[in-house]
Amino acid sequence: MNLRQDIHNSDIPVLCQACEARHRGLCGALEPKQLVALSRTSSRHRIHPGAELIGDSENIDSFSNILSGVVKLTKTLSDGRQQIVGLQFAPDFLGRPFRSESVINAQAATELSLCSFPKSVLERMIHESPGFERRLLRQALNELDEARDWMVTLGRKTAGEKVASFLVRIARNIDPEAAANGASATFDLPLTRADIADFLGLTIETVSRQLTKLRTEGVIGIENNRRVNVHNMERLEARSGR
Amino acid sequence: MNLRQDIHNSDIPVLCQACEARHRGLCGALEPKQLVALSRTSSRHRIHPGAELIGDSENIDSFSNILSGVVKLTKTLSDGRQQIVGLQFAPDFLGRPFRSESVINAQAATELSLCSFPKSVLERMIHESPGFERRLLRQALNELDEARDWMVTLGRKTAGEKVASFLVRIARNIDPEAAANGASATFDLPLTRADIADFLGLTIETVSRQLTKLRTEGVIGIENNRRVNVHNMERLEARSGR
DNA sequence: TCCCGGCTTTGATGTCGATCAAGCGCCCGC
DNA sequence: GCGGGCGCTTGATCGACATCAAAGCCGGGA
The missing domain is CATH 2.60.120.10 (Jelly Rolls)
Structure with a gap:
């Protein structure tokens, strides 16, 4: 110790x-x-x-x-x-x-x-x-x-951009080093779909659809609904509507 | 001196x-x-x-x-x-x-x-x-x-509720006494329609439509596009989606 | 006085995300 | 093993707000 x-x-x-x-x-x-x-x-x-x-x-x-x-x-x-x-x-x-x-x-x-x-x-x-x-x-x-960053997300971003922004934010908090250099990052979502929807000003269904879209397009992987693997932070960020 | x-x-x-x-x-x-x-x-x-x-x-x-x-x-x-x-x-x-x-x-x-x-x-x-x-x-x-109050407005309120919330907020800042007791209040909007839209996460057109709606329904009066008279704060607040 | 430009309103149409409705997978208790 | 509940996904339809378009208003300058 x-x-x-x-x-x-x-x-x-x-x-x-x-x-x-x-x-x-x-x-x-x-x-x-x-x-x-x-x-x-x-x-x-x-x-x-x-x-x-x-x-x-x-x-x-x-x-x-x-x-x-x-x-x-x-x-x-x-x-x-x-x-x-x-x-x-x-x-x-x-x-x-x-x-x-x-x-x-x-x-x-x-x-x-x-x-x-x-x-x-x-x-x-x-x-x-x-x-x-x-x-x-x-x-x-x-x-x-x-909070102000998030206001931009709530007021001006599309559903797809919102979900990507959310993932970026979580990745940055849980795995800062990986997130910083655009590499890959893996983490457990700390929120349920319902929570994510409440965070983003969306419905559960829309969140789910956007996540599967990111998955089918190869930007992220999802296991057991909770574990997320961001294959390439750079690509995810590009979708977050900077 | x-x-x-x-x-x-x-x-x-x-x-x-x-x-x-x-x-x-x-x-x-x-x-x-x-x-x-x-x-x-x-x-x-x-x-x-x-x-x-x-x-x-x-x-x-x-x-x-x-x-x-x-x-x-x-x-x-x-x-x-x-x-x-x-x-x-x-x-x-x-x-x-x-x-x-x-x-x-x-x-x-x-x-x-x-x-x-x-x-x-x-x-x-x-x-x-x-x-x-x-x-x-x-x-x-x-x-x-x-900011957190505003996040609720951006994420969860309808266009009509957003515009009403905006007017309530401005009224409270410019004419606190009148606003407090649900009476009437008059003030100049400090923002253009474009600014209001950017504040609310809406378009200019939607802001305009919601304002005319409030006007035609007798909740507010508007002179010269800038001067607003809230006839009854209580009624306006009821529309702000508390 | 008239004209010009910016701001605003109003109308017609389009679209993104909400809503409504099943169905799936997983965990847990029986 | 089986039934039920919960969280999640997927599909069909609907509606609120965006977009596109045009016209009105108002103030300022020639």
């Missing part, structure tokens, strides 16, 4: 030592002392797909780091039409600071592992550590960039 | 005294001393509709507060399809911190008045004043909420 001695692991809570959130996420902004305080009030959870994490118009009184798995953020119109407005991956921070009630719904899209802590603790961290707030700001700005 | 020493505004730069950005915007986080420093390096501009403020993939080396007018943020696909991904009103902060190149395009939608300052000054403010960063974070989170 490679305990990294270079950053005084000795002072760091055991649970935090190998934690993604400390290496690439929010907790990287914290001093050992603060990590100890945080870990005393935080707790880890394992959550099954479909479980609701935050309900629309519920009070917001806790926050989490995503340690593994995928969370989907949804909004629903009064007549039941639904739209996925965000996907979050480890080690993203989950929650909406500075707001008493949630305006969205957060659900586990896959098997999930979270590290949660109460609102009061978040507020204390924000006050005590300027780096903490900086990271929150950076994540918010990145999510905003992503 | 005659700085009046007798009032409590005395330490504040003349230009800032009546400024929206200081009352409701970013500059509210600054001490008089910092305002003086900022005002020394900032400059006011008046800008005409259509002028480009930030180009896609340009270097980001300055930021602004919007003092009056409306800015549209757009993204364009390689084949020319365009989508408006954000609208900003006074006293919003304009710019993308922590990023060397812009991924969007910012254009004046109306006559515009800006207060601009260089990147180095922004960075100094962020370091010197924690409240400054807090306000940036709050604005980013609010914009994110708005």
Whole structure:
């Protein structure tokens, strides 16, 4: 086991030592002392797909780091039409600071592992550590960039382009190196067809048809409905309507 | 210059005294001393509709507060399809911190008045004043909420609901009190039909048809193509597909 | 005053994706 | 092994919005 001695692991809570959130996420902004305080009030959870994490118009009184798995953020119109407005991956921070009630719904899209802590603790961290707030700001700005990218997809792309864009986005998140150099990439879809449809503003049937089209034309392979093999990222991207 | 020493505004730069950005915007986080420093390096501009403020993939080396007018943020696909991904009103902060190149395009939608300052000054403010960063974070989170709301509109609403949603959003920004209590509201559209179409992911023709439909059914009145009178906000909202 | 160009409206037709409707494959419990 | 449910695919039809086309309106300049 490679305990990294270079950053005084000795002072760091055991649970935090190998934690993604400390290496690439929010907790990287914290001093050992603060990590100890945080870990005393935080707790880890394992959550099954479909479980609701935050309900629309519920009070917001806790926050989490995503340690593994995928969370989907949804909004629903009064007549039941639904739209996925965000996907979050480890080690993203989950929650909406500075707001008493949630305006969205957060659900586990896959098997999930979270590290949660109460609102009061978040507020204390924000006050005590300027780096903490900086990271929150950076994540918010990145999510905003992503949301805006997605608005273009929703507003201006065809069904085929939408599905290709979706696959590109997932590939980039799950297998960044392969995705970067236009090579091939393989991954499990973290969403069902219904979720993908809600993400893209399409119906299940259209998503299915576009996927089989990509398959029959040799751009991707699909096994067991979930496992996708992008034979050539470059070709997929060309279909995503850049 | 005659700085009046007798009032409590005395330490504040003349230009800032009546400024929206200081009352409701970013500059509210600054001490008089910092305002003086900022005002020394900032400059006011008046800008005409259509002028480009930030180009896609340009270097980001300055930021602004919007003092009056409306800015549209757009993204364009390689084949020319365009989508408006954000609208900003006074006293919003304009710019993308922590990023060397812009991924969007910012254009004046109306006559515009800006207060601009260089990147180095922004960075100094962020370091010197924690409240400054807090306000940036709050604005980013609010914009994110708005973007996600808009994703639902783009992905799941019909043309009629989109146009109604657009009018509701504009009414709320320009005439908040009237909009809040379901009464009537009157305002000038800050966007052309082409812009509205790009905002809603529709064509000009569809926008036009939906507007005339709302007019002939007595929900709104239109004069000179630009001036809109919402006779009854409640009825308009009912058509926006909540 | 008249004319020109840009923005907008209105109409006719076409098409992409939604809707409606089966049917398939797989997993799970009995 | 068998039946049933769920997620997915495939096919036929329909409708909302795009596209193509033309004409109206309005403001600005000669």
